[in-house]
Amino acid sequence: MTVLNDAEENNKRSILKLQRTARFFEALLRASADGIVITDAAKNIIFVNDTFCKFISCNRHNLIGTSIFVWLEKLSSNANEIWNELESQTKKNGIARDVEFRMNTDSDTRYFTVNSSLLEHVDIEETGLIISIWQDETERILTEKALAGAYAEKMEIFKAIVHTISDAVFWLDPEGNFIYVNESACKSLGYDHDELMKLKVFDVNPRADSARWNAVVRQFRKEKVFHAESIHRRKDGSEFPVEIVSSYIKLDNKEYFCGFGRDITERKHAEEFISRRNIQLRILSKAAQKINTVLEIPVIMQNLITSAMEITDSTAGTAGLIVNEKIVFSEYNENGKLFPIDYVFKKGYGVPGHVMETKSPYISNDARNDPYVIQDIRKTLCFNNLANVPILDRKGQMLGSFQIHNTKKHRQFDHSDIEMLQGLASSAAIALENARLMEDIRKVGKEKKSLSLILDKSLNEIYIFDSEKFRFTYVNSGGCKNLGYSLKSLRSMTFLDITPGYDEVLFRKYITPLIQHKKKKLLLYTDLRRANGSHYPIELHLQLIEQEGSHLFLAIIIDITERKRAEKALSLSEEKYRTLYETMAQGVIYHNESGTIISANFAAQKILGLSPGHLIGRTSIDPMWKAIHEDGSDFPGEKHPAMVALRTRKEVRNVVMGVFNPEVKEYRWIQVNAIPQTRYAETRPYQVYTTINDITELKRAKDEMQLANEDLRIINKIISTATGLLDINQILDTVLDECIKIVGLEGGTICFVEPDETLKLGAHRSTSKETIIDLTTNKIRIGECLCGAAARDLKPLILPDREAVIKFATREATRKEDIRYHAAFPLITRGKCVGVLCLFTRTDKKPDVKKLKIIELISSQVALSIRNAQLYEETKEYALTLEKKVAQRTKQLHESQLGLLNLMDDINKTAVELDKANKRLIELDLMKSMFIASTSHELRTPLNSIIGFTSILLEGWSGELTPEQREHIQIVNTSGKHLLSLINDVIDISKIEAGKLEVRVSRFNLKEVIDEVVSTLKQELNGKGLLVIIDVADMELNTDRRRLLQCIMNLFSNAVKFTEKGEIKIIAKSTNNEIEISIGDSGIGIKKEDIPKLFTPFVRLDSPLTAKTSGTGLGLYLSRKLTQEVLGGTINVESEYEKGSIFSLRIPREVKI
Missing domain, CATH: 3.30.565.10 (Histidine kinase-like ATPase, C-terminal domain)
Known part of the structure; x- marks a missing residue:
């Protein structure tokens, strides 16, 4: 009994423990932050916690015992498919993980990750139970989407920057394949995007191959950055220099090379220009010293040409001096070899003569076709281009000139060459003056008085001083004037007193080579000090003179103040060239984030006609701006591309608008592009820049071309229609209808001028019955009524109003027409009026004057077509008459032959009649040939006009033709030539048969x-x-x-x-x-x-x-x-x-x- 009681007690304790454990787990499941659902094999819910009930907004008691599909299908369209997949994985593997599920509730969409497991245990008798845990992932997913959206927005900004940047942007993989290229890269290389993406990087680089690319890749991996200059080849085969800056990037364990390529063609040209200019300056400086170190004129001229050829990189040249008002050239330098020549030019003859007249340099880069070039000389010396520069002294008098040539294909001479050559000419002029001065001094010899007169004439300073104390023994007037000392004062001074840059020791060091006869002349650059203490730069030419056993120094001093100033100006000019290289012809304006203009270049100021003061600080919506659309309507400031770009944060391109330019007082048409600029990680632009292109002249030209093409189309249509018809009624109807359409009036008539000088109605539109009866039943003579007046005067008659019509209207029927505008055009060919074209309206509408000019222009061609049709009808009638006569004569001949067989007695009479008939046939045949020759001539004349006018149109004398117009006119021209060829053959045959062929x-x-x-x-x-x-x-x-x-x-x-x-x-x-x-x-x-x-x-x-x-x-x-x-x-x-x-x-x- 005791044992049994103990066993029961233990069982009770175990059951209580299990109950407590079950309640604990149930409480744990109910309190979980994740949704928990347990379903049986029939998919019915046997357990659900409060969290899941909140997910689907339903009471837990309403869920227990119901199928889970009843609830899930309300919240998700694919619930059955997802749950079956979940159940399948669970039963197969015993577990299912991270199955995504999305529910749409009344308020929003929520995202879940579902994990499930199969409940199998020895203590659980029921099978097929599945427990699923629902984790709410909504916040995580929404956060990820927000981050992805921000990333995508930044990527869009990045793409916009890459798309609009003027530099080429590219991504490459390690094999050299293009992963991405922007529009600028495609444009610079001349490829379509798809074409370029199929190439490798060394396909566009003529200096690269796969081996070199692999070396670059290794350098990338090592240094991460690559910066170099290279050469790229376009699709058309042309090459251009580029500057490459690229970086090494590794994403998702993949290597990429991102780079920028900039076309540096213009920069290279500028660098080449600057380099060439610096070389020329160095050569010019050395050349000036070389020319001025000698005093022999032939040597000066040789040095001048050698230096000029070196500066301009020329192959040949010659220099000449003025002798008796003519310029004489005696020596020619070709590639360093000297040849004697003998060419003399008077003023106005050849290029040297032209330069003598103008005293200005002359360039010819097409010597073969230059009117000033003497072609016989050009052929002898074999040069292609030339530059001739005059040598002028200080008074502007011409001492001579020098001319350089290129005897092979070479670059063209330009004004920068002339600048250098003019500097060289200035040095040559000074050297020639000094040389001639020295020649004069040598000629005078010991005659001191004559020497003083010659030296005083020189504009240079000339001094003579002894070699011991350097005391002056002679000073010319130029020296006294420049220094500001009297001759007496200078006589008591030494040369060192006026040269602050030298002491006695240093000066003797310089002149020792002269005293030792190691040098004949010495050239020094220093400053002289005036009496007032001021300094000025000089060029000193020093020479030793031996006179009566004593040594004297002759010093010729040139004031080079102006030369220094010119060199400085030349340096400034060089700086200007750099500035010019950096400027743009395109207008550019910058706006800040509020739309206020903060900067505008000179081109923009010029296009808009506004100064910086009128631009800076204003916005595009300022009421002072006057802008219009192409249709003439107002262009509001808020729609200006800059303001639109700031609002929308997008580029605005190719906007056409008219802006009023106050300088020229008219609207100028411009094409505007606006590009917003943003800082890194920002979406709002901090500024926007607009580019402005003045398209006024282009727009005017397009408008005028469009109007001209429309007029030409109308003219072509009428002329081709009229010339392509020979039925006169079709010609009249077609021409009248087209003319009414051109002027836009309601009616018109065409009347013939009969041989008796009366008018006959040929065609009419919107004409009253009374007028038609009047024109058809009565004979109206030239000079009467409206049409007759134009036929009489042989010029158009324009009646712009009712009063003018009544004044000229002589017929009662015309007066009753109530015509308020009438235009009559005589149809004239070969000075004869064949008809009158009239256009009228009973309304107040007035036609465009240009349209009336078109009618007047085509009137002669219409007249010619009418005359051709008339001749055609006359020819047909005459040919019919001839055929009847020939048939009649043939019939008579046949009857005569029958009569000859039956009546042998009358053979002689019949023979006579037959002979007469044959002669008549010969006469008729001759008449036919003469008729064909005459009428063919009448047909050939209008055909020549057709061929002539169409040739003028094809050659562009009346403006450019569209391809369709050119094709139609070419057909008319070819057909006219073919018909003219046939007519010429007929004329030749007729002339041969008529015996008139020349x-x-x-x-x-x-x-x-x-x-x-x-x-x-x-x-x-x-x-x-x-x-x-x-x-x-x-x-x-x-x-x-x-x-x-x-x-x-x-x-x-x-x-x-x-x-x-x-x-x-x-x-x-x-x-x-x-x-x-x-x-x-x-x-x-x-x-x-x-x-x-x-x-x-x-x-x-x-x-x-x-x-x-x-x-x-x-x-x-x-x-x-x-x-x-x-x-x-x-x-x-x-x-x-x-x-x-x-x-x-x-x-x-x-x-x-």
Whole structure:
């Protein structure tokens, strides 16, 4: 009993312990911050804590015993799919981890990570229980998204900067492949983005290859930064220098190389220019010393040319002096070799003569076509360009000039060369003055008085002092004047008294080489001290003179104050060149973050016509600005690109606006780009810069071109329509409708001028019945009414209002029309009025004056088209009459022949009548030929006008044409030429048959004619790939060259037309006094039965190529006529069908007229 009680007690204690443990875990699950759900095998909820209830906003009692899908499907569209995946993983693996789940509650979206486990234990009898733990990840995910959005925004800013930067930006991988390139990189290299991304970096670098790139990669990895200058090659093959700055970046264990490339072409040019200028300055300084160290004129001139060639890097040159008002050149330096020449130029003759007139330098970089260059001299000396610089003394008198040449392809001379050469010319002028002065001194010799006179004439200071105490023995007036001492005072002074830069020891050191005769002359640069204590720079030329056993020093001193000032100015000029290199022709304005203008360059000030005071401190919305859109409406300041860029933080490009420029007092059209600039890690711009391009002239040109093109289109349409028709009614209707459209009026008429000088109505639009009856039933003479007045005066009549119309209207029907505007244009051709074009309106509308000018311009062409149509109708009527007469005569002839068979007794009478009929036929045939010759001339005249006007349009005399306009006008031009060629053939045949063909005999070479024929058809030969073999020797002929050319051209063009492949042979042989020219081809040949038809007019033989080739059947007929009746020869043909033909032309060497 006791044992049983103990066992029960132990069981009770175990059960209590288990109950306490279960309550503890249940309390723990209920208090968990994560949602906990236990479901059974049927997916019903058997346990849920308060946290999960909060997640789905539901009471726990409503959840127990229900399917979990009932709740999850309300909150997530894919709940079934996710839960099945969770359950599948749990049952398969016993556990599921980090399954993502998203719930959409009434207020927001929440994100969860679900971990689940299968409850299997020996103490748990029920199977299929799954416990799932729901962790709320909403705050973490939202935080990550916010960080990602901020990162993306910064990336967008970075992309905008990279996209708009003018430098090339690129990312590369270690193999040299492009990972990223910006727009500037594509633009600088000339590739599309996709094209460039397919290349490697050494594909655009002509100096690099894979080995060198690998070396650069190793350097990157070691130093992390790469900075160098290189050469890039564009897509078109051109090369340009670049400055590369790049860095090594490692992301996600991948290596990248990020870099910037800047085109430094302009910088290189500037550096080259500065380097060349510095070299020229050094050469100029040395040259000045070299020229001034000698006093012999020939040596001075030689040194001058040598120095000039060195400064300008030229290959040849010469220097000349003025002698008797002419400039004489006696020596020529080419590549350091001296040659004697003898060229003398008077004023106005050649380039030296031109420089004598102007006393100004002259440059010619195209000596071959320069009007001042003497071409015979140029050919002798073989130079391509030149620069001639005058040598002027201090008074501006010309002492001579020197000219440098380039005898090979070389850079062009420019004004910077002239600046250097002028400095050299100044030194040469001083040296020549000194040399001539020394020559004068030597000539005077011991005559001291004459010497003093000569020395006093010099503008330089001249001193003579002894070699012991350096006391002055002679001072010229120039020295006294410059120093400010009297001659008496200077007589008591020494040379060292006026040279503060030397003491006796130093001065004797310099003059020792002269005393020892080691040097003949000495050149020093120092300062002299005036009597008032001021100093000035000088150039000292010192020479030892031996006179009566004593040593004297001759000092010639040149004041170089102006030269020093010029050198300083030259230095400043060099600085200006650097500044000029840094300036821009494009206007640039900077605005701060509030839109206030803080800076504007000179170009912007000029474009806007405003000073810095009117720009700085103002904003684009300031009421003082006047701006308009392209349609003339106001352009408000808040829509200015700078203000828009500040608001939107985006670039604004290619905005066109008109701004009022107060300086020129008109609106200037500008194209504006605005680019906001932001600091690192900021999104709000701290400033924006705008670029301004003045497009006023471009816009005006485009507007004028558009108007001109529209006018040209209208003119082309009317002219092509009128010239393409021969039906006069179609011409009148078309022209009248188009003219009414052009001027925009409501109606119009076209009247003919009859031979009796009366008007006949041809076409009308919107005309009253009374006026139509009046014009058709009554004879209205020239001078009457509105149309008649224009026909009488042969000039347009413009009546701008009702009163003017009433004044000129002589017909009652016209007065009743209530016409308020009327314009009448006479249609004149060859000085004769053939009709009148009238346009009118009954409203107050007035047409544009330019449109009226178009009507006036095309009136003559309309008149010509009307006249052509009239001639065409007359020709048709006359031809019909001739055909009837010929048919009648033929019928009579037939009847006569029947009568001859039946009535033999009347044979003589019938023969007489037949003879008369034949003569009449001959007369009619002659009349026909004369008629064709006459009418063909009338047709050829307007065709020449059509060809002429269309040629003018094609050559751009009336403005640029669109491709469509050019194609249409080219068709009109080609068709006109073809028709003119046919008419010329008809005229030639008519002239031959009428016996009026003119023969022009001249002496010429046959080979030149053959070459001209082949050259004319070169394009057709090349198109078919035909080989032409010419066996023609030089042969002189005395015959009609034009007709022979015409015959050979016809035969050769036929050979080209009917030969698809193979060759064409042209052979000329001379036998006695005759020439035989044969043209053979490997074409389709001619059937034997067709050969007799070849020379019949208007007959074309049937062949496979007939449909492909054009022709009228007149060529061979005309060629035989010309050969027989003009050239006095014959034409024969030999042909084998499908193998080719040979046409032989045999003519005498000299034609007898």
